[in-house]
Structure formats: structure tokens, C-alpha cells
Amino acid sequence: MEPISLQATGGARRRLRINRLAEIGAVLAALVAVAALSILVGSVLVRAIPALSWDFFTKGPAVFGESGGGIAPALVGTAMLVLIATAMALPIGVLIALYVSEFARPRISEQIKLWLDVLNGFPSIVIGIFVFALAVKTKVPIIGIGHHQSVYAGGFALAIIMLPLVSRTTMEVLALVPNHLREASYALGVSKWRTVVSVILPTAIGGIVTGTTLAVARAAGETAPLLFTCLIAGQLVSWDPSQSSASIPVTIFLDSEAPDRHLNQQAWAAAFVLIAFVLVTSLFARLMLDRSRRRLTQS
Amino acid sequence: MDGGGKLAPVETAAVPPNVLRRTRHVADRVGDMALYGLTGLAALSAMLIIAAIIYKVADGAWPAIHHFGIGFIWDGTWNPVIGREAYGARNFILGTLVTSFCAMLIAAPLSIAIGLFLSELAPNAIRGPIGSLVEMLAAVPSVVVGLWGILVLGPYMRVHVEPFLGHHFGWIPIFSGDAQQSGVLVTIVVLTIMTIPITSSICRELFSGVPKELKEAAVGLGATRWEMVRDVVVYDVRGGVVAGVILGLGRALGEAIAVTQVIGNSLGPFHLSLFDTGNTLASQIAASYQGAATNLQVSALVYLALILLVITFTANLIAQRIVHRFELQRTGAS
Numbered sequence: 001m002e003p004i005s006l007q008a009t010g011g012a013r014r015r016l017r018i019n020r021l022a023e024i025g026a027v028l029a030a031l032v033a034v035a036a037l038s039i040l041v042g043s044v045l046v047r048a049i050p051a052l053s054w055d056f057f058t059k060g061p062a063v064f065g066e067s068g069g070g071i072a073p074a075l076v077g078t079a080m081l082v083l084i085a086t087a088m089a090l091p092i093g094v095l096i097a098l099y100v101s102e103f104a105r106p107r108i109s110e111q112i113k114l115w116l117d118v119l120n121g122f123p124s125i126v127i128g129i130f131v132f133a134l135a136v137k138t139k140v141p142i143i144g145i146g147h148h149q150s151v152y153a154g155g156f157a158l159a160i161i162m163l164p165l166v167s168r169t170t171m172e173v174l175a176l177v178p179n180h181l182r183e184a185s186y187a188l189g190v191s192k193w194r195t196v197v198s199v200i201l202p203t204a205i206g207g208i209v210t211g212t213t214l215a216v217a218r219a220a221g222e223t224a225p226l227l228f229t230c231l232i233a234g235q236l237v238s239w240d241p242s243q244s245s246a247s248i249p250v251t252i253f254l255d256s257e258a259p260d261r262h263l264n265q266q267a268w269a270a271a272f273v274l275i276a277f278v279l280v281t282s283l284f285a286r287l288m289l290d291r292s293r294r295r296l297t298q299s
Numbered sequence: 300m301d302g303g304g305k306l307a308p309v310e311t312a313a314v315p316p317n318v319l320r321r322t323r324h325v326a327d328r329v330g331d332m333a334l335y336g337l338t339g340l341a342a343l344s345a346m347l348i349i350a351a352i353i354y355k356v357a358d359g360a361w362p363a364i365h366h367f368g369i370g371f372i373w374d375g376t377w378n379p380v381i382g383r384e385a386y387g388a389r390n391f392i393l394g395t396l397v398t399s400f401c402a403m404l405i406a407a408p409l410s411i412a413i414g415l416f417l418s419e420l421a422p423n424a425i426r427g428p429i430g431s432l433v434e435m436l437a438a439v440p441s442v443v444v445g446l447w448g449i450l451v452l453g454p455y456m457r458v459h460v461e462p463f464l465g466h467h468f469g470w471i472p473i474f475s476g477d478a479q480q481s482g483v484l485v486t487i488v489v490l491t492i493m494t495i496p497i498t499s500s501i502c503r504e505l506f507s508g509v510p511k512e513l514k515e516a517a518v519g520l521g522a523t524r525w526e527m528v529r530d531v532v533v534y535d536v537r538g539g540v541v542a543g544v545i546l547g548l549g550r551a552l553g554e555a556i557a558v559t560q561v562i563g564n565s566l567g568p569f570h571l572s573l574f575d576t577g578n579t580l581a582s583q584i585a586a587s588y589q590g591a592a593t594n595l596q597v598s599a600l601v602y603l604a605l606i607l608l609v610i611t612f613t614a615n616l617i618a619q620r621i622v623h624r625f626e627l628q629r630t631g632a633s
Contacts, residue, residue: 019523026420029412030429033499036492037436043451044443092341099338112342114619119349121546121615122608123553125581129604130352133359160348167345191327193334221440224555227585249442249556256446256560264450271443282438286431 041275048272051265060235061246061266071270073237077151077245078220081230084155084241085162085219090212093166098196100167101174113171120164125224131157132228151241154230158219165215166208169289173207174200176296206292213285217278223249248274356608359601366595371602377566377583379596386599388580388606393569395579395607398483398558399551402490407544410495414502415528430503437496445560448489453480453561456488461574476572481563484573489557494547501543505536505625542621549614553607555581580607 008016055070062069096116100109135153177200185195201208226247233246248270255267363371367386374387417430461478468474509532517527533540563576564586570577578586580603587600 015523015526019525022525022528023420026412026416029409030416030421030433032409033413033433033436033495034429036495037432037439040436040439040444040447040492043447047450092344095338095341096345098334099342103335103338104342110623112345114623115346115349117619117623118612118615119345121549121553121611121619122352123555123581123611125553125555125584126356126604126608126611127352129359129584129601130355133355133601134351160352163345163348191324191331193330194327196334217438221438221442223440223442224581224585249440252442252446253556253560256442256449267446268450271446274440275443278438278440279435283431283435286434 041279044268044271044275047265047268051269052272056269060237061251062262069266071246071248071251071266071273073233073235074246074248074251074270075273076237076239077230077233077247078249080151080239080241080245081155081158081226081247082216082220084152085158086212086216088156088159089162089166089215093163093211093215094170094201094208096163096167097170097174098200100171101177102192102196102200113168116164116168119160120168123224124161124222125227127157127160128225128228131160131225136229149228149230149232149244151230151243151245154226154244154247155241157225157229158222161222161225162212162215162219165218166211169211169214170204170208173204173211173289173292173296176207176293177203178296203296206288206295210285210288210292213281213288217282217285221249221274221278223253226250353608353612356601356605360598360605362595363598363602367599367602371599372606375568379593381593384593384595386596386602388603390567390569391578391580391583391603392606394483394562394577395552395581395610397569398486398490398562398577398579399548401483401487401573402494402551403544403548405487406491406494406498406547409491410498410543410547411502411533411540413495413499414506415532417499417503418506419524419528419532433496433499436492437500441493441554441557442560444489444493445557448485448557448561449481452488453485456480456482456485460484465574472571473573476570476574479563479574479576481561481576482574483562483577486558486562486577486579487573489561490551490554493554493557494551497550498543498547501546501622502540505539505543506532508625509535536625538621539625542618545614545618546622549611549618552614553581553611555585558582559585580604580610 053070055068057070057075058072059068059070060073061071096112100112104112131153135156136149181199181203182195185199186192190199226249230244230247231250232244233250238245252267252270252274255263255270258264258267363386367374371386371388372392373389374385375389376385376387377390378385413433417426417433421429457478457480461484464474465476465478513531513535514527517531518524522530558579559582562578562582564578564582565576566578584600584603584607587596
């Protein structure tokens with residue numbers, strides 16, 4: 001008797017072939033994404049290393065035509081920008097998240113979430129124009145911020161970009177805080193604000209920190225909002241936030257368009273610094289977020 | 300435990316809530332009110348910022364709207380010479396739409412495939428690492444992608460890719476003309492790289508949320524993995540996939556920095572050839588940041604920003620409304 005064959009024939013064979021093709025296609029697509037990242041990071045790394053030196057981190061940009069020089073003013077500028085942006089976005093972002101998770105009715109919190117996501121999708125250049133019209137070009141100077149570009153103005157623009165990120169991540173973590181913790185606190189007669197301060201926030205602190213870190217990583221690399229608000233830069237390190245300052249993304253942008261090999265190389269080195277900071281912080285934050293998510297959903 | 304001893308349990312149960320309220324500490328009542336007020340104010344301020352952005356941009360564009368009217372949108376001139384100033388947005392709108400749609404034409408299928416790979420196909424051991432790598436691609440700042448685009452991708456396209464395309468497909472108008480270092484094709488590739496992580500991470504979340512029972516039922520009925528994916532997984536969340544693609548599109552439409560670096564910022568009419576230089580709404584704004592000499596020109600640039608805002612706002616609102624129905628775990632990747 002002829003043994004029964006397990007080999008697919010006819011239509012079944014065609015279906016299996018198509019299945020195989022689809023699987024290969026999906027694997028290839030994933031490879032494309034990974035390749036894009038590797039090529040990007042690899043290109044930056046290869047071109048940045050020759051330009052990296054101690055001077056690069058401690059000196060200002062070189063005089064036109066000379067080699068050497070560094071990005072110290074830009075490092076200071078970006079640090080100030082991110083600090084100011086975080087100081088504005090973090091408290092407001094956390095307060096919005098508390099309102100949504102502890103006070104608002106479901107329909108209202110749905111709307112707030114929706115509009116925060118819409119704000120997150122606003123082109124960053126439009127936010128730059130908004131801050132330009134509000135704080136830079138305004139006829140009413142607000143405590144030294146008016147009339148000219150400044151780190152304050154740039155920081156404010158970055159804060160608008162950070163706000164939806166901080167508050168959406170915080171909301172996500174607050175929603176994971178187990179309800180029995182809240183109920184236990186209320187059952188002990190503790191008031192709502194005490195519960196928030198001493199039970200809910202400490203439980204969610206990990207998530208808030210990671211959300212902020214992710215937002216910082218995003219803000220540190222934003223260039224478009226700074227074009228109108230914090231572009232003009234001196235050659236020296238400036239610690240005055242009411243003046244405009246250099247920043248790493250703007251330095252990369254300007255140096256990348258310059259028809260000068262030396263400046264191009266400076267741009268690569270600055271890109272390396274930026275990419276290293278952004279990738280390390282965002283990777284760290286994502287790992288932390290996964291951990292606190294797991295911890296909260298387990299308990 | 301000590302505090303509880305002061306109240307007899309039976310009495311507490313009998314006391315009506317409003318009496319309880321009167322006995323609460325003043326600090327608690329003030330604290331609750333203050334927290335409610337403070338958080339509500341913060342939420343209100345976020346909504347006000349959105350309104351203020353729209354108002355301020357419309358306000359800044361007003362002189363140009365008044366001067367050029369609605370015809371600005373389809374006027375193809377951009378002449379900043381003082382005394383003969385004339386501005387129109389047509390070339391920039393065309394450039395924005397062409398580059399973004401072409402980028403999504405490449406990015407959408409790739410992103411869906413990546414989402415499927417990560418949710419259905421990949422073994423658990425590599426699922427996490429590859430997922431993180433795709434998310435890291437989202438974290439690369441646009442100015443760095445642009446830097447790579449102008450100094451690495453652009454020359455490569457000019458020397459290798461564009462002559463090849465021109466030689467074999469030159470009879471198609473979009474692949475005709477001279478190879479150039481910066482242009483529409485380079486922009487499309489850069490935008491593709493930037494939108495893939497957004498769309499693919501949404502797709503991945505959507506596909507992971509499809510109930511296991513549905514998938515098992517399909518496989519149990521004899522479907523191959525591909526048939527299960529096509530007829531059950533993707534079909535079940537098709538609305539969300541469309542929304543994810545629109546969100547990627549929104550990012551491409553609004554990208555200013557990377558596009559300015561690679562597109563060449565031409566002020567002439569938008570050409571049919573993808574090798575040619577072009578311009579988009581966002582890149583024109585970014586490229587003119589310091590050159591704007593007259594108030595009218597500044598206002599015309601803000602008019603461009605207003606058009607950009609209207610386009611991205613509409614796309615985003617539609618997409619987010621769809622995505623919100625699926626209640627994804629979002630970490631702000633998009």
C-alpha cells in the first residue's frame with residue numbers, strides 16, 4: 001500500500017508558500033529598521049571619534065577658518081534649556097495627570113488625554129513660532145523675557161513639547177496604582193490630598209521619573225522650536241538664561257549646513273554627544289518604565 | 300491603630316456623613332480643595348496653551364491673510380524682493396504632501412510588517428531587544444537624521460542610487476533629470492526612517508491586543524499564519540492601523556529640521572522629478588528663520604505655519620480619536 005504523504009500539494013502548497021513569503025517579508029522589514037538604526041549610529045560614531053577631544057568639551061567654537069574648538073557653550077546652553085523646560089513641564093504635567101486620574105469624570109479625562117495627544121502631534125516648528133510671537137516679538141516684556149531671544153523663551157518652547165509626554169506617562173502609571181491602596185488610605189480616614197501626597201505619588205514616583213527622563217531625551221534633541229527663540233549665540237560660555245545661548249541641536253544644524261569640512265566634523269562630534277545622551281537616557285527610562293509597570297501590575 | 304480607639308465603632312457607623320465632614324480638620328478640607336483647584340488649573344492651562352497656539356499663529360498670519368486672502372494657498376510665487384513682494388504657498392503645500400505621502404507609501408507596509416514581526420513572529424528572546432531598537436530609532440533627534448541625510452545619504456544617492464534609477468527607469472518622469480545631492484528623493488528616505496518607529500510601535504500594540512481566542516480559532520480552522528494575520532489580526536484592528544499610519548504622516552508633514560537639511564530649499568515651482576530639489580511648508584519656515592526682512596514676509600511665513608497647523612491638526616485629531624478607542628499603553632513614543 002502506498003504510504004500517506006504528508007507533503008502539501010496543490011492549493012495547500014500555494015498557501016504555505018505565500019505564508020512563507022509573508023514571514024520572510026516581516027523579518028526583512030524588521031531588519032530594515034534595525035539596519036537603519038545601525039547605519040545611523042555607525043555613521044555618527046565613525047565620523048565623530050576623530051573630532052572628540054578634551055578641548056571639544058571645554059572650549060568654545062574656533063574662530064572662522066581655524067581648526068579645533070569645541071562646544072562648551074552649547075553644552076551649557078542645552079543643560080539650561082532642558083533644566084528650565086523640566087522645571088516648567090514636570091509640575092504641571094504631574095498635576096494634570098493627578099487631575100485626570102483622581103478628580104476628573106471619565107468623559108472629561110478622556111477629552112484631556114485626547115487633546116494632550118493632539119498637542120504632542122503639533123509640529124515643533126509651529127510651537128517655536130508660537131513662543132516667538134508670545135515671548136520674543138511681544139510688545140509687553142515679561143520680566144526680561146520680552147523683545148529678544150533667550151534661554152527662557154527656548155526653555156518655554158521645549159516645556160510645551162515635554163508637557164504631553166510627562167503627563168501622559170504619569171497618567172499611565174497613576175492608572176496602575178492599585179485601587180486598594182487608595183481605599184485603604186481612605187478607610188483610615190486620611191483625606192484625599194494626604195492620600196495623594198503620601199500614598200499615590202510615592203507609589204508612582206518611578207514612573208514619573210522615567211516619563212520625565214523620556215521627555216528630557218526628546219527635548220534635548222529638539223531643534224525647530226529653538227530657531228526662533230534661542231538661536232543667536234556667542235562664542236563664550238554664558239550662564240545667563242535671560243540671554244540667548246548656543247545649544248547642541250542648533251550647533252549641529254548650523255554646522256551641518258556649513259560648506260566647511262571642519263565645521264561638518266564638529267557637527268558629527270556634537271551629534272555623537274547628543275545621540276549618546278538621548279539613546280542612553282531613553283533606553284534607561286524604557287527599562288525603568290517596564291520594571292515599574294510590572295511591579296505595579298503584579299502587586 | 301491608636302487613633303481608631305478614640306471613636307466607638309458603633310457610633311461612627313451611625314453618624315451621618317455630613318456630620319463627619321464637619322469634624323474633619325480644617326487643613327484637610329483646605330488641602331483637598333487646594334489640590335483639586337491646583338490640578339484642575341493645570342489641566343485647564345494645558346487646554347489654554349493649545350488654544351493660545353492656534354490663536355497666536357492665526358493672529359500672526361493675519362496681516363498676510365488680509366493682504367493675500369485665501370488665494371495665497373494656490374499662488375505659486377515666493378518673491379521676497381522688497382517693493383515687489385509676492386508670496387504664495389502652493390509649491391510648499393505640494394512639496395509637503397508629495398514628500399510625506401511618498402514616505403508613508405514606503406513606511407506604512409514596512410511598519411505594519413515590523414509590528415507583525417514583533418507581535419506574532421519573533422521568538423520571545425529577540426522580541427524585546429528588536430522592539431527596543433525600533434523605539435531607539437524613534438529617539439534619534441531629527442537634526443541627527445538630517446545631518447546623516449545631508450552628508451552621507453545625499454552623496455550616496457547622487458553617486459549610486461539616482462544614476463541607477465535614472466538609467467533603468469528614466470522613462471518615468473519622476474526618475475528623470477540629473478542626480479543631485481539634496482532633493483525630494485533623499486527627503487522621502489529620511490522621512491521614511493523617521494516615521495517607521497511611530498507607526499510600527501502603534502501597530503505592534505494593536506496587534507498584541509487582539510484576543511488570543513480569535514487567533515487560535517483561525518489557526519484551528521486550518522488557516523496558515525499569514526491567513527490568520529491577514530483575516531483576523533490586521534482585520535480586527537484595521538481602523539487603528541489606519542490611524543497609526545496617519546500619525547506617522549502627521550510627523551512627516553510637520554518635520555522641519557531634517558527636511559530643511561536635505562531637500563535643498565528651492566523657491567521655484569515644484570518639479571515632477573524626485574531627484575530635483577524642493578521645499579515644504581515646515582522647511583521653508585525653518586530655512587527663512589533669519590532672513591525674513593519685512594513684516595509682510597514674517598507674516599507670510601506664519602501663514603505657512605497656520606496652513607501646516609491646520610493640516611497636521613486635522614490629521615492628528617482624526618487619528619487620535621480612532622487610536623483612543625483602542626486604549627493602548629502609550630509611552631510617548633509618537
